[in-house]
Amino acid sequence: MANVRFFRHQPDDTSAERQKSALPRWSLGAALCSLAIAGVGAAMTAEYSDDNESGIDVPGKSVQADSQPGSDDSGSDTGTSTSNFAIEIRKPPGPPRVGTGLKNVDGTEVTVACSTCHTTRVPNHHNKTVKELDEFHGGMAFSHGTVSCLSCHNERDYDTLRLADGSRVEFPDVMKLCAQCHGPQMKAYEHGAHGGMNGYWDLTRGPQTKNNCIDCHDPHAPQFPKMRPTFKPKDRFLEQPRTRH
Amino acid sequence: MIADDNSSPERQAETNEGWHLPVVDQPSTRRTAMKTAGAALGLAAFGKAISPLWSIPENVSVDEFLQQHYKELSDKDKQKVFQRLEAESRETYGAEVTISDPKPVPGVRFGYAINLSKCNGNGACMEACNKENNHHRGIDQSYIRVLEMSKGSMDMEHGTTTYDHTVPQDDKFYMPVQCQQCENPPCVSACPIEATWQEDDGIVVVDYNWCIGCRYCEAACPYHARRFNWEQPEIPAGEINPDQGYLSNRIRPQGVMEKCHFCLHRTREGRAPACLEACSTGARVFGDLNDPDSDINWVLKNKRVFVLKEELGTQPNFFYFFDS
Numbered sequence: 001m002a003n004v005r006f007f008r009h010q011p012d013d014t015s016a017e018r019q020k021s022a023l024p025r026w027s028l029g030a031a032l033c034s035l036a037i038a039g040v041g042a043a044m045t046a047e048y049s050d051d052n053e054s055g056i057d058v059p060g061k062s063v064q065a066d067s068q069p070g071s072d073d074s075g076s077d078t079g080t081s082t083s084n085f086a087i088e089i090r091k092p093p094g095p096p097r098v099g100t101g102l103k104n105v106d107g108t109e110v111t112v113a114c115s116t117c118h119t120t121r122v123p124n125h126h127n128k129t130v131k132e133l134d135e136f137h138g139g140m141a142f143s144h145g146t147v148s149c150l151s152c153h154n155e156r157d158y159d160t161l162r163l164a165d166g167s168r169v170e171f172p173d174v175m176k177l178c179a180q181c182h183g184p185q186m187k188a189y190e191h192g193a194h195g196g197m198n199g200y201w202d203l204t205r206g207p208q209t210k211n212n213c214i215d216c217h218d219p220h221a222p223q224f225p226k227m228r229p230t231f232k233p234k235d236r237f238l239e240q241p242r243t244r245h
Numbered sequence: 246m247i248a249d250d251n252s253s254p255e256r257q258a259e260t261n262e263g264w265h266l267p268v269v270d271q272p273s274t275r276r277t278a279m280k281t282a283g284a285a286l287g288l289a290a291f292g293k294a295i296s297p298l299w300s301i302p303e304n305v306s307v308d309e310f311l312q313q314h315y316k317e318l319s320d321k322d323k324q325k326v327f328q329r330l331e332a333e334s335r336e337t338y339g340a341e342v343t344i345s346d347p348k349p350v351p352g353v354r355f356g357y358a359i360n361l362s363k364c365n366g367n368g369a370c371m372e373a374c375n376k377e378n379n380h381h382r383g384i385d386q387s388y389i390r391v392l393e394m395s396k397g398s399m400d401m402e403h404g405t406t407t408y409d410h411t412v413p414q415d416d417k418f419y420m421p422v423q424c425q426q427c428e429n430p431p432c433v434s435a436c437p438i439e440a441t442w443q444e445d446d447g448i449v450v451v452d453y454n455w456c457i458g459c460r461y462c463e464a465a466c467p468y469h470a471r472r473f474n475w476e477q478p479e480i481p482a483g484e485i486n487p488d489q490g491y492l493s494n495r496i497r498p499q500g501v502m503e504k505c506h507f508c509l510h511r512t513r514e515g516r517a518p519a520c521l522e523a524c525s526t527g528a529r530v531f532g533d534l535n536d537p538d539s540d541i542n543w544v545l546k547n548k549r550v551f552v553l554k555e556e557l558g559t560q561p562n563f564f565y566f567f568d569s
């Protein structure tokens with residue numbers, strides 16, 4: 001690719017020149033001698049970086065690929081090498097619970113599992129909009145393509161989700177479900193180019209935490225929300241100086 | 246001023262007996278007058294030449310004034326310098342800080358990429374930079390500028406930083422610009438005193454104590470990535486980040502240049518830069534360009550990537566890409 005040339009290391013001629021200019025002037029012999037040493041040094045530097053460029057002699061780097069989350073997209077992965085730290089992917093706690101609007105004696109809200117109601121109801125496969133929902137889910141914003149509720153929710157067990165092939169998947173493993181349709185995003189995610197992370201870029205020195213899909217995207221309305229900028233540097237040339245000197 | 250009525254040869258012979266300072270007690274001949282004037286001029290010139298020694302600003306200690314260039318400091322010197330700077334932070338800001346100078350990791354060359362399809366211009370990176378790097382709170386300084394750009398244009402000179410509305414706007418895209426850590430950095434060539442240089446991992450650093458604040462580098466940088474400390478930074482003691490690097494986020498003195506250093510006090514320890522961790526859209530990718538399996542290399546191989554102002558030949562280690 002055209003980009004390769006951007007990280008090609010250029011042998012550092014200027015450093016040799018700088019060393020030259022900093023040499024003592026009082027002895028031509030010493031200057032020549034030092035020049036020779038500087039030349040050898042520069043040559044060795046160039047050789048060293050050439051090695052690195054070809055990726056041969058970079059300790060601790062070659063094993064890093066093994067711990068990419070691609071090998072297990074649903075949970076924390078310790079990788080195949082014990083010297084590497086784990087990439088931890090945040091997981092949702094479990095099946096959601098729905099508020100009923102009623103209060104317990106201690107003031108907390110009464111919540112119920114999905115299955116509390118849905119085990120006794122007949123699944124409606126045609127339900128694709130919020131308008132058709134009259135009880136609990138009425139206030140929900142839904143904007144996720146043309147999928148219906150039961151594309152993702154498991155009609156056989158509402159406390160789980162379902163994949164396109166009908167197999168069951170637990171709520172904490174929701175990324176498996178998302179990845180069915182959003183392959184390019186998942187691929188970018190596996191390579192750290194989607195989703196953001198915290199922790200160490202170098203897994204030989206520390207662990208990494210990555211977001212789950214639904215940390216940033218509401219599964220029912222997955223478009224990333226609009227935001228309001230909270231911080232603006234006050235560039236000096238944009239306004240009057242605050243003090244006079 | 247020249248009186249030569251006493252310049253008879255007899256008198257001259259008389260006063261020249263014994264040893265005298267060259268211009269003292271000599272007859273007022275034209276010659277001695279010229280000598281006196283010359284000596285006075287010489288003294289004045291010498292005084293002027295060494296005058297900076299007694300015009301050291303009050304807040305600069307002798308140690309600071311005589312400090313050598315970072316690259317010429319021995320480990321022992323460095324420890325002294327770091328201790329002095331830590332003490333200064335304690336006195337000036339009332340904050341306990343630790344100053345170190347993590348070295349480049351051998352074999353690592355840093356690269357950074359931003360996904361312009363993801364960035365929505367919310368500016369969390371700027372805020373994180375401000376806090377991490379102990380920037381002046383008075384002007385909310387940051388090493389990053391997020392430019393709002395019209396779709397269809399790639400010219401960063403037409404971007405604006407002053408937008409204040411819900412983001413992203415449909416007809417705009419957002420491009421954060423910070424130091425591009427060029428392979429061929431014009432700022433380094435511009436510096437007359439080598440106060441800024443490129444380290445082995447590609448990061449261009451500044452020795453804030455060597456910098457004379459001439460701002461040539463600021464003018465040389467085509468990405469407007471360098472900042473000048475017009476004022477002594479004001480930071481509340483509680484907000485000072487105590488994890489400081491000599492070449493990175495320690496509190497800078499007034500009158501020196503500073504720039505993004507890829508958070509080298511974090512990244513050389515293996516951690517991600519602060520702006521990356523703060524990014525709420527996950528638009529930032531950081532890693533080792535020398536590692537063929539790194540995230541950054543995956544982006545370079547698989548995405549539509551470009552660099553800013555490629556035509557200038559600066560060869561940035563900072564990339565921009567799109568999802569499709």
